[in-house]
Amino acid sequence: MPFLKGQRLLLACSGGVDSVVLAHLCVAEEMDVALAHCNFNLRDEESDGDETFVRELASKLKVEVFVKRFNTEQYAEKKRLSVQMAARELRYQWFDEVLQTKGFDYVLTAHHADDSLETFLINLSRGTGIDGLSGIPEVNEKVVRPLLSFSQEEILDYAKNNNISWREDSSNASTKYLRNKIRHEIVPTLKELHPTFLRNFLNTQHYLQQTNDLVNHHLGELRAKLFEQSDGVIKIPIAELQKLQPLESYLYGLFKEYGFTEWNDVKNLLTAMSGKQVFSQTHQLLKDRDCLMLSKIKNKVKGTYTVSLDIDTSELPIKLKLEEVGALEEQGKNVVFLDKEKLNFPLVLRNWEKGDYFYPFGMQGKKKLSKFFKDEKLDVLSKEKQWLLCSDNKIVWVVGKRADERFKVDDSTKQILKITQFT
CATH class of the missing domain: 3.30.465 (Uridine Diphospho-n-acetylenolpyruvylglucosamine Reductase; domain 3)
Structure with missing residues (x-):
């Protein structure tokens, strides 16, 4: 993958043959790479042995190494996840953290062709669409998988031919996990059906991916239109x-x-x-x-806020400016002029509630806000975000929409208060 040249790469290294071979290949290609090892503390001394092995490998290859220890079982229980899903979540959360804090460009993982076949069969057994059948992507945002076109057998042969040592994970031999059952019992049978089964599968998956790309292109055009x-x-x-x-x-x-x-x-x-x-x-x-x-989905800004002339309006959920002026100026939806003496301070800024009503400026009589919103053709989301400025229990201003007739400036007004909303 030529685009990786010159990039800072963080290589996820478990100590298994796949990631160890990838580490050797990256060093041989003189790539700027560091190792990242997760100790999930799931296999006691064996987990610690893997960590020691990866540290020694990094020293041998003369590359930097990052190690993180997790209490995976506790995390799985807290999040109500399987141990496997908890480990995956923890792993990628940490990789993201290291990428951001240490200035790496990509994470490399050592997934290979057999992994892609296993994932295909898992998704197929659970029921899936074309996305689930298209395979593990070689590049997924910041995660890159350079070995996807190689089989597990080819990787093993490379390790043996180059005298590369690695660690065996004893849990990989257990068939109590679905992936291991597929790996040890189903995949070997499929490969017996045809000597080039894995290569044929990769070709088929490539065609599925091309079809998926066509579908996504069409959907993208449709989204742009609708x-x-x-x-x-x-x-x-x-x-x-x-x-x-x-x-x-x-x-x-x-x-x-x-x-x-x-x-x-x-x-x-x-x-x-x-x-x-x-x-x-x-x-x-x-x-x-x-x-x-x-x-x-956003955290809704709800609540009641007091508003006085000297308040720091940065504490409010919307930006308001209150100032006394000597005369009326041009008035708009985001600016109101009020008779200050008709107001009881502090004012109150709150969300609208069912049953609210006001006396719309320029009209006679009161109007329910629900009817006002309907006439204004406000959608439900806009209603949820609407703020009211009130004096006592009376609405002074439906902020950004309409002032209340009861607080308008008239011939008897002595003090004019100008309130501006900034967007």
Whole structure:
């Protein structure tokens, strides 16, 4: 992989034959590489032996080494994960940390062709789409796998022919784990079917990946056409989505990168009542009249804040400036002029609530905020983010939208308060 030349590389080294061979190859190619070893403390003295081996390997190869010890079982219990998934999560979290703090460009892992076959069979047994059948990617953001085109047999032959020593992980021999069962019982049988089975499989997987690339290219064009982004929210017209066939496949493809993998949840949202929403780990998808509204999940800024003339407005969830002025100036949605003597300080900044009403500036009589929002064509997400500035229990300003008639400047006004919202 020519693009790795000149880059700072962090090589994940367990002490097994695959990662040790990769370390030797990188040094032979004079790459700027350091070793990173995870001690998961799962095999007592054997885990410590692996750590010692990797430290000695780094010394022999004259490269830097980073070692991290984990209490993997405790982490797995806390996060309710399998030990294998906990170890994977811990490993990649640490790699990211080392990349950021030590200035490395990429993480190298020693996955090979047999690993890709095993992953394919695991995904196939659990049920998967084309993504799960396309194999382990050679490059996935900052993770690079240079040995994917080589078989386990080829790597072993290289190690033996070059007198390279390595550590055997005793847990790899156990068939109680699904991957090991596939590795020791299923893959050998498949290879017996045809002498070039692994190479044929890699070719097939390559074709699947090309097909997947075509699908993703089409979906990207479709997102560019249908997904309209504004102020951090993506709006998607439901009528256009419903024209797509097969609908379930399109919905899965369009929304999977936002964490929505249950396409029936998204499909049901198309015909749900306005205000209905579903969540992924990172995003929310909301039905709002004739559109879906897609946005990142954020910690909602809720609460009540007091606002006085001398307050440091940096403490507020929105930026406000309060100042006394001698005369009216041009007024807009983000600027209001109020009769200061009609206000009781401190003012209160809060979120809107059901049942709220105010007296819209320039109109006679009161109006429920819910009706005002409907007339303003505010979507549900915009309503959630709306702030009110109040005096006692009376709304002074629907911030950024409309002032209240009761606090307007008139002929009897002696002191004018100007409030500006900055975006």
